Amino acid sequence: xxxxxxxxxxxxxxxxxxxxxxxxxxxxxxxxxxxxxxxxxxxxxxxxxxxxxxxxxxxxxxxxxxxxxxxxxxxxxxxxxxxxxxxxxxxxxxxxxxxxxxxxxxxxxxxxxxxxxxxxxxxxxxxxxxxxxxxxxxxxxxxxxxxxxxxxxxxxxxxxxxxxxxxxxxxxxxxxxxxxxxxxxxxxxxxxxxxxxxxxxxxxxxxxxxxxxxxxxxxxxxxxxxxxxxxxxxxxxxxxxxxxxxxxxxxxxxxxxxxxxxxxxxxxxxxxxxxxxxxxxxxxxxxxxxxxxxxxxxxxxxxxxxxxxxxxxxxxxxxxxxxxxxxxxxxxxxxxx
Amino acid sequence: xxxxxxxxxxxxxxxxxxxxxxxxxxxxxxxxxxxxxxxxxxxxxxxxxxxxxxxxxxxxxxxxxxxxxxxxxxxxxxxxxxxxxxxxxxxxxxxxxxxxxxxxxxxxxxxxxxxxxxxxxxxxxxxxxxxxxxxxxxxxxxxxxxxxxxxxxxxxxxxxxxxxxxxxxxxxxxxxxxxxxxxxxxxxxxxxxxxxxxxxxxxxxxxxxxxxxxxxxxxxxxxxxxxxxxxxxxxxxxxxxxxxxxxxxxxxxxxxxxxxxxxxxxxxxxxxxxxxxxxxxxxxxxxx
Numbered sequence: 001x002x003x004x005x006x007x008x009x010x011x012x013x014x015x016x017x018x019x020x021x022x023x024x025x026x027x028x029x030x031x032x033x034x035x036x037x038x039x040x041x042x043x044x045x046x047x048x049x050x051x052x053x054x055x056x057x058x059x060x061x062x063x064x065x066x067x068x069x070x071x072x073x074x075x076x077x078x079x080x081x082x083x084x085x086x087x088x089x090x091x092x093x094x095x096x097x098x099x100x101x102x103x104x105x106x107x108x109x110x111x112x113x114x115x116x117x118x119x120x121x122x123x124x125x126x127x128x129x130x131x132x133x134x135x136x137x138x139x140x141x142x143x144x145x146x147x148x149x150x151x152x153x154x155x156x157x158x159x160x161x162x163x164x165x166x167x168x169x170x171x172x173x174x175x176x177x178x179x180x181x182x183x184x185x186x187x188x189x190x191x192x193x194x195x196x197x198x199x200x201x202x203x204x205x206x207x208x209x210x211x212x213x214x215x216x217x218x219x220x221x222x223x224x225x226x227x228x229x230x231x232x233x234x235x236x237x238x239x240x241x242x243x244x245x246x247x248x249x250x251x252x253x254x255x256x257x258x259x260x261x262x263x264x265x266x267x268x269x270x271x272x273x274x275x276x277x278x279x280x281x282x283x284x285x286x287x288x289x290x291x292x293x294x295x296x297x298x299x300x301x302x303x304x305x306x307x308x309x310x311x312x313x314x315x316x317x318x319x320x321x322x323x324x325x326x327x328x329x330x331x332x333x334x335x336x337x
Numbered sequence: 338x339x340x341x342x343x344x345x346x347x348x349x350x351x352x353x354x355x356x357x358x359x360x361x362x363x364x365x366x367x368x369x370x371x372x373x374x375x376x377x378x379x380x381x382x383x384x385x386x387x388x389x390x391x392x393x394x395x396x397x398x399x400x401x402x403x404x405x406x407x408x409x410x411x412x413x414x415x416x417x418x419x420x421x422x423x424x425x426x427x428x429x430x431x432x433x434x435x436x437x438x439x440x441x442x443x444x445x446x447x448x449x450x451x452x453x454x455x456x457x458x459x460x461x462x463x464x465x466x467x468x469x470x471x472x473x474x475x476x477x478x479x480x481x482x483x484x485x486x487x488x489x490x491x492x493x494x495x496x497x498x499x500x501x502x503x504x505x506x507x508x509x510x511x512x513x514x515x516x517x518x519x520x521x522x523x524x525x526x527x528x529x530x531x532x533x534x535x536x537x538x539x540x541x542x543x544x545x546x547x548x549x550x551x552x553x554x555x556x557x558x559x560x561x562x563x564x565x566x567x568x569x570x571x572x573x574x575x576x577x578x579x580x581x582x583x584x585x586x587x588x589x590x591x592x593x594x595x596x597x598x599x600x601x602x603x604x605x606x607x608x609x610x611x612x613x614x615x616x617x618x619x620x621x622x623x624x625x
Binding site for chain 2: 032033035036039040042043044045046047048049050051053054056057060061063064111112113114115116118119120123132134135136137138139141142143144145146147148149150152153154195198202224226227228229231252255256257258259263283286287290291302303306309310313314316317318321
């Protein structure tokens with residue numbers, strides 16, 4: 001079998017498809033060799049451009065935040081006082097707001113997206129599959145700013161009038177749902193974030209579930225399992241790591257989400273136990289105050305928050321991708337619909 | 338075989354039905370907000386669209402009736418075009434590199450970095466471009482917004498182009514090279530040509546994704562109440578205008594914001610629908 005005829009599994013391996021094709025044309029003119037060389041140089045440059053952009057973002061963020069890095073050091077991430085007038089900056093309220101709003105979003109979104117993914121891959125009739133996955137993807141296509149606007153005009157009035165009072169009555173004893181209900185606040189941000197990350201979590205979970213080999217399902221069914229038992233034992237157990245990855249990818253998106261959150265969270269740098277209270281996130285403080293920040297220290301503190309956000313989302317995304325990859329690597333590519 | 342062994346105990350069957358019901362409820366709970374958003378958007382949006390919306394700029398004083406968002410629509414088009422001019426060549430180029438030329442460590446690093454870039458929050462990209470262009474030029478500009486959107490498009494296009502090129506069977510490349518065509522010609526007019534509908538799909542998805550982006554525009558293009566088509570001036574952009582108007586206290590501006598949102602969503606849905614259409618007819622469909 002000659003090297004040229006070896007079949008490469010297309011798209012699955014990470015070796016380039018052109019690997020076996022280093023055929024040097026026998027009579028290549030100088031012009032054509034030059035053209036080949038410059039074309040390769042051109043595409044190499046654009047690939048290197050991707051590296052350059054990330055390196056450039058990182059250096060700009062570090063350079064921009066150096067003032068605040070020197071001034072506050074680690075205290076920046078311990079202090080909870082955000083006082084631009086006196087030049088005192090601590091980012092704890094924003095970190096708290098980002099974490100809690102994302103957590104609320106995950107608590108709402110994870111069961112929903114798992115349910116949707118399981119329904120689409122394992123339960124629903126074939127004819128429904130395409131349309132349902134299209135609809136969930138449509139949810140991902142709606143811009144953040146439209147979610148924010150919808151939340152302002154529809155969700156907030158609903159929360160203030162019906163959902164909020166009901167929660168306060170039933171779950172008020174937990175201390176999470178107390179105090180005046182403004183409408184905008186941590187809970188609203190969490191709900192809107194949840195709607196926004198459902199499509200991500202569910203589409204990646206779907207990918208992971210379809211990567212589970214069919215034999216696993218058949219084996220479970222052959223042993224007399226009901227459909228749910230088959231899903232639980234044969235599918236979910238095998239896809240655990242990948243599902244965790246999907247959830248963490250959703251978290252990564254929620255952490256960096258800016259516009260919708262800024263529009264509904266109330267933008268107050270306070271740490272309050274009640275989810276009805278207004279709060280602030282890292283991304284939304286940048287969005288709101290960046291163009292007003294007049295003195296250098298203020299600006300640099302905001303850029304430092306951006307730097308922290310950048311590093312956190314990178315770590316979160318990498319970890320998630322590792323998990324997803326651990327499930328899907330061996331699997332053949334399959335169409336989603 | 339005794340019959341009792343084959344019947345499933347009632348609690349197992351109940352569990353199974355419960356799981357199915359819960360999954361259906363989840364689907365409904367996800368579809369409901371989607372439907373609610375779209376219906377509300379269409380009702381409010383259609384009511385506020387008129388000819389003036391597309392031909393006029395916002396009226397002079399805040400909240401005064403009349404006026405439109407023509408400048409924001411044109412501004413968005415300019416910023417998106419600038420972004421595409423930056424993002425498409427770089428994205429397609431690095432996709433070609435990854436699929437056709439890369440070997441060893443460097444390709445892996447690029448692929449990895451593209452995924453990292455894809456996960457960077459858009460507001461952070463806004464800050465970086467602010468530091469690069471706005472501070473140096475000392476003023477906000479349409480160009481800066483285009484650069485920010487272009488940067489966001491690159492990783493999406495890179496990865497989709499690479500995937501699509503990898504679907505092209507090796508025998509096609511072999512045939513081209515066997516005919517003595519130089520590799521750059523073979524890559525451009527044979528491999529890329531074969532995968533072109535898939536590549537276009539990726540480009541359009543990237544376009545749809547950035548066209549609603551607001552955060553990276555906040556401190557790059559800034560927004561503008563007046564006509565401007567200049568690349569080095571602050572310019573109005575549709576998502577940005579929607580953001581400002583939605584937060585304003587004026588009913589008239591809310592009306593404009595809903596109209597703008599409808600225009601934006603129609604643009605995005607039309608793009609993604611045509612992507613599906615291309616994908617279902619073209620190469621990506623037939624290869625599977």
